[in-house]
Amino acid sequence: MERSTRQRSAIRTVLEAAARPLSPQEIHAGVQVSVPEIGIATVYRNLKLLLDEGEIQSVTLPGENARYEAARLAHHHHHHFHCTQCDRVFEVEGCPGPMHDLAPAGFTVVRHDLTLYGTCAECAGAAVAAPAKSRGHGHRH
Amino acid sequence: MERSTRQRSAIRTVLEAAARPLSPQEIHAGVQVSVPEIGIATVYRNLKLLLDEGEIQSVTLPGENARYEAARLAHHHHHHFHCTQCDRVFEVEGCPGPMHDLAPAGFTVVRHDLTLYGTCAECAGAAVAAPAKSRGHGHRH
DNA sequence: CTACGTGCAAAAAGTTTGCAATCGC
């Protein structure tokens, strides 16, 4: 049976408190504040477990590693906005509508993912204050 | 100056011959047919080089490692269809149109990626012949 | 007490890099 452990609770707490999808590393760092001895493996094991239970959802964007968010914080059908400057991911409400007929004849569209790229409001504002455009964060891998 | 090597030519050939985006591993395997001693590092180095030159493009789908295709085979603005049964990726022509106003106020949309998921025509046909649905290919990582 | 959970370290998988040998030009 599933037990209640300090580490699992802390992971839940961090995810509930986040306003956006978090990477396993961000979650690990966040949990270490309250449970310093937690290992990254425990984070991964719990993410998988919570995912199976449907308590959290994974957010996978093109070319990025998976992020995770509490399912109850995720809106129904939504998409994501990826700020190319601060590298954060936001949910966006809208959807261009059903795209069942974009696919060639014979293809069945079950689901779709849409990712918008650009500059978030915060970074757009910062750009005014500090017009020096630094190219990305160079975070490879 | 850039030299013409057997390995680089072979990589170009494999990409040109492919009807779909290929993973570095698929490219490596394909090139080994004509240049057996090629190492995977050479594949990666050349992919990066060809990418910088704009000769090829990378196709990054959510949760997947990058695939590559010859730029001249890629259509202008297009999106991708990922068959969840055979795991192959196809290009689709259409686009639901500009989605600049999906993002919250203050956000600027520069680009977008759309991925459709479902069953390709071939797999849909095969399903009729062999209705047994096998759950995915289990390719993790 | 006992099975589930954890920490740690090692293993996988994918990608990058250092280095000496090789080969195009």
Next chain:
DNA sequence: GCGATTGCAAACTTTTTGCACGTAG
């Protein structure tokens, strides 16, 4: 000949797994 390029192995990153110990119920 010289420098771009390669093969190999080692390094690195992210995620998974083995194992002995810890702990919730």
